[in-house]
Amino acid sequence: MYRPSWGRxxxxxxxxxxAGGVTACGNGGGGTTAQPGxxxxxxxxxxxxxxxxxxxxxGQLDRWNTDHPNEKVTLAxxxxxxxxxRQQFIQNAQTKSDAFAVLNMDVIWTAEFAANxxxxxxxxxxxxxxxxxxxxxxxxxxxxxxxxxxxNTNAGLLFYRKDLLDQVQAxxxxxxxxxxxxxxxxxxxxxxxxxxxxxxQFDKYEGLTVNFSEAVQSAGGKVVDDEGKPxxxxxxxxxxxxxxxxxFKSGLIPRDAVTYxxxxxxxxxxxxxxxxxxxxxxxxxxxNATDGSSKVAGKxxxxxxxxxxxPGSSSLGGQNLAISxxxxxxxxALDFIKWFANVENAKxxxxxxxxAPVYSSIYSDSALQQKFAxxxxxxxxxxxxxxxxxxxAYGDATLAIQENAYAAIxxxxxxxxxxxxxxxxxxxxxxxx
Amino acid sequence: xxxxxxxxxxxAHRRPGRLGRAEPKAxxxxxxxxxxxxxxxxxxxxxxxxxxVGYPVVEALRLSLTVTDQHINQETxxxxxxxxxxxxxxxxxxxxxxxxxxxxxxxxTTSFALATGTLVTVLGVLMALVMHRAFRGRGLFRAAVLIxxxxxxxxxxxxxxxxxxxxxxxxxxLNTQILWTTEGFHAWLSVVIADTWKTAPFxxxxxxxxxxVIPAEVYEAAKVDGSSPWHTFWKITLPLxxxxxxxxxxxxxxxxxxxxxxxxxxxxxxxxxxxxxxxLAWDDMQNLRFGPAAAYAVVLxxxxxxxxxxFIRVLGADVVGRGMEGKR
Numbered sequence: 001m002y003r004p005s006w007g008r009x010x011x012x013x014x015x016x017x018x019a020g021g022v023t024a025c026g027n028g029g030g031g032t033t034a035q036p037g038x039x040x041x042x043x044x045x046x047x048x049x050x051x052x053x054x055x056x057x058x059g060q061l062d063r064w065n066t067d068h069p070n071e072k073v074t075l076a077x078x079x080x081x082x083x084x085x086r087q088q089f090i091q092n093a094q095t096k097s098d099a100f101a102v103l104n105m106d107v108i109w110t111a112e113f114a115a116n117x118x119x120x121x122x123x124x125x126x127x128x129x130x131x132x133x134x135x136x137x138x139x140x141x142x143x144x145x146x147x148x149x150x151x152n153t154n155a156g157l158l159f160y161r162k163d164l165l166d167q168v169q170a171x172x173x174x175x176x177x178x179x180x181x182x183x184x185x186x187x188x189x190x191x192x193x194x195x196x197x198x199x200x201q202f203d204k205y206e207g208l209t210v211n212f213s214e215a216v217q218s219a220g221g222k223v224v225d226d227e228g229k230p231x232x233x234x235x236x237x238x239x240x241x242x243x244x245x246x247x248f249k250s251g252l253i254p255r256d257a258v259t260y261x262x263x264x265x266x267x268x269x270x271x272x273x274x275x276x277x278x279x280x281x282x283x284x285x286x287x288n289a290t291d292g293s294s295k296v297a298g299k300x301x302x303x304x305x306x307x308x309x310x311p312g313s314s315s316l317g318g319q320n321l322a323i324s325x326x327x328x329x330x331x332x333a334l335d336f337i338k339w340f341a342n343v344e345n346a347k348x349x350x351x352x353x354x355x356a357p358v359y360s361s362i363y364s365d366s367a368l369q370q371k372f373a374x375x376x377x378x379x380x381x382x383x384x385x386x387x388x389x390x391x392x393a394y395g396d397a398t399l400a401i402q403e404n405a406y407a408a409i410x411x412x413x414x415x416x417x418x419x420x421x422x423x424x425x426x427x428x429x430x431x432x433x
Numbered sequence: 434x435x436x437x438x439x440x441x442x443x444x445a446h447r448r449p450g451r452l453g454r455a456e457p458k459a460x461x462x463x464x465x466x467x468x469x470x471x472x473x474x475x476x477x478x479x480x481x482x483x484x485x486v487g488y489p490v491v492e493a494l495r496l497s498l499t500v501t502d503q504h505i506n507q508e509t510x511x512x513x514x515x516x517x518x519x520x521x522x523x524x525x526x527x528x529x530x531x532x533x534x535x536x537x538x539x540x541x542t543t544s545f546a547l548a549t550g551t552l553v554t555v556l557g558v559l560m561a562l563v564m565h566r567a568f569r570g571r572g573l574f575r576a577a578v579l580i581x582x583x584x585x586x587x588x589x590x591x592x593x594x595x596x597x598x599x600x601x602x603x604x605x606x607l608n609t610q611i612l613w614t615t616e617g618f619h620a621w622l623s624v625v626i627a628d629t630w631k632t633a634p635f636x637x638x639x640x641x642x643x644x645x646v647i648p649a650e651v652y653e654a655a656k657v658d659g660s661s662p663w664h665t666f667w668k669i670t671l672p673l674x675x676x677x678x679x680x681x682x683x684x685x686x687x688x689x690x691x692x693x694x695x696x697x698x699x700x701x702x703x704x705x706x707x708x709x710x711x712x713l714a715w716d717d718m719q720n721l722r723f724g725p726a727a728a729y730a731v732v733l734x735x736x737x738x739x740x741x742x743x744f745i746r747v748l749g750a751d752v753v754g755r756g757m758e759g760k761r
Contacts (some may be wrong), residue, residue, distance in 0.1 A: 087719070115505060115512045116721075143510030203614070204703055256599040259614050264598065392505065392512065395720040399703055410615060 043329040048076040049104030071332040093118035101327035107139035114142035119322040152355035154317030155381040162301040172303035196254035200278035212405040216240035218312030224389040230426035270294040314385040400425035496727035522728035546689040557636025582634040590698035593627040643677025
């Protein structure tokens with residue numbers, strides 16, 4: 001006979017416990033304000049950043065360590081994914097651990113980390129900020145105070161099929177209309193049958209925020225104004241989003257592109273399926289590989305992004321260096337950042353890791369220009385580049401952008417409705433915190 | 434489990450002793466000694482369980498009841514937080530935009546569990562029946578069936594991502610142009626397919642174990658009585674394999690209710706068509722809203738517990754190994 005008992009109930013509960021995986025997480029309290037100047041203590045510190053795949057960073061640390069035997073810097077390698085790096089930084093801050101001293105952070109985290117008191121305000125006069133690209137310096141600031149020093153930067157480029165454009169005697173386009181016209185001509189070529197016209201990163205992830213912001217900026221609008229107020233209900237923002245939406249409708253952008261992140265897009269470009277491709281500079285070397293992986297090696301060029309009625313504007317990528325509030329030996333950390341982010345090291349990072357430098361002077365170095373043929377174009381792109389919204393709740397802001405931009409390009413929402421919803425949500429997100 | 438083990442010795446002892454308290458005192462003392470020894474022997478397990486299971490649950494409950502109010506100090510830009518106890522994190526689950534997101538995630542979680550649960554049960558039983566038969570290459574077949582189960586979920590999600598890419602095999606075979614990883618029913622379906630592929634072997638393996646203990650005589654008797662194969666399956670195989678099957682399905686169901694990695698890697702975060710409760714909790718935690726994240730986790734926990742309880746009550750899953758005791 002069936003006999004109900006506590007055993008069964010307890011069994012069910014225990015099972016649910018083990019299987020249900022209830023996770024607990026520590027609650028983070030706000031940190032204390034640290035004014036610049038409180039950098040005391042010397043001794044060994046750690047530099048926390050993503051994987052050092054080429055060994056360049058370790059080489060640089062070895063040099064520092066030889067010169068500073070009592071203030072050695074150890075490299076704490078974090079996972080490659082930016083999300084996981086952020087998670088580790090946050091856990092480190094919430095346990096107030098001194099395990100990480102210098103943090104190599106994505107540019108979009110500055111506001112969140114500064115507002116939570118996890119990183120220390122830095123003395124502006126001790127860094128050569130004047131020699132750096134102004135837009136990169138802006139990414140390290142929060143409430144007009146410097147919290148992070150630009151380490152490297154990044155901007156989008158328009159990769160185009162030079163061989164095909166030459167055949168129709170076209171120059172790389174400066175506007176969206178020119179791009180469309182050139183595309184129509186190229187598509188008429190027998191050699192270019194079935195080729196797609198333009199793609200960027202349109203899957204629902206951070207890349208969409210980047211591409212949407214670029215469309216808005218390239219139409220003369222802004223996602224967030226200088227005071228931090230969202231302005232995606234402007235006519236310019238509408239023109240920007242319409243470019244993407246109509247692009248999908250008219251076939252300028254292939255249907256597949258709504259699933260593209262960086263890598264699927266790169267595969268398509270390398271297989272010769274795209275005439276124009278908005279991509280980060282890293283594609284240059286890979287698409288030029290002559291080992292057979294790329295069908296377009298030597299057949300493409302780069303140009304700054306096109307815009308609505310003139311050159312477009314890119315979103316800004318890159319990394320900044322900051323000092324953890326809970327670190328020991330902050331005097332060493334400050335000295336180390338000054339050295340680690342200097343011109344020589346920036347040159348080295350470009351040379352061996354293709355990391356775009358934040359110093360304008362490096363872009364006119366002729367030896368490096370020779371090695372990186374895209375360098376002067378990248379500089380042009382960087383000069384008009386705009387940082388993504390600097391919002392404390394960046395995760396919520398970017399999701400609001402992705403949600404509505406995605407709905408618009410997939411046709412689930414009309415452009416006006418999507419932008420109105422985005423404006424409301426962004427207003428709520430920026431006001432809440 | 435531990436409660437069960439501790440509760441049993443006295444119960445087992447009492448049953449033959451109809452005379453009640455009339456037993457010798459020495460036996461009582463011995464029994465107390467055995468009890469103490471059992472407690473001492475079990476304490477490491479209990480302490481470990483308390484630390485890794487009990488404490489997080491209590492802490493999650495506490496967090497879910499902590500309502501954090503925060504605003505930015507307009508001069509310093511620093512976040513100022515105040516926390517108090519309250520039920521706002523729970524009421525927030527059903528209100529407004531986050532409410533819609535929660536209900537959507539709850540629906541996804543449930544529909545994944547139902548659809549995939551049914552599919553893996555049917556396929557798993559079929560696999561087990563095939564694996565149970567003697568034929569050439571049976572060893573190879575058994576090994577092949579187990580491969581999906583051996584591949585870590587995140588890896589198999591990546592594999593399926595390739596299969597479901599626009600120019601992938603799935604579209605090739607079906608001769609379609611479906612953008613599987615975009616929002617919509619197809620995204621949901623891709624997760625169901627991938628999860629079925631991965632976990633049907635698990636059911637298959639456990640059911641196979643159950644099949645192997647069914648005595649051959651039962652089948653011989655059925656044959657002699659002229660039972661059709663179909664009849665034999667429904668009247669003999671299924672009832673006899675049911676204890677193993679029910680436990681296997683229960684485990685699978687609990688796994689499905691906390692599904693996270695497959696939709697996350699295969700389709701991507703933030704896609705509403707496949708967002709599950711675990712993903713929602715993760716997302717809130719990522720955005721430092723620990724209170725609501727804990728509330729999601731607690732709700733998921735309660736939901737899982739209820740499902741497990743109902744499953745055990747209704748289908749009589751024998752999870753704690755009480756064997757035939759319930760039938761006595």
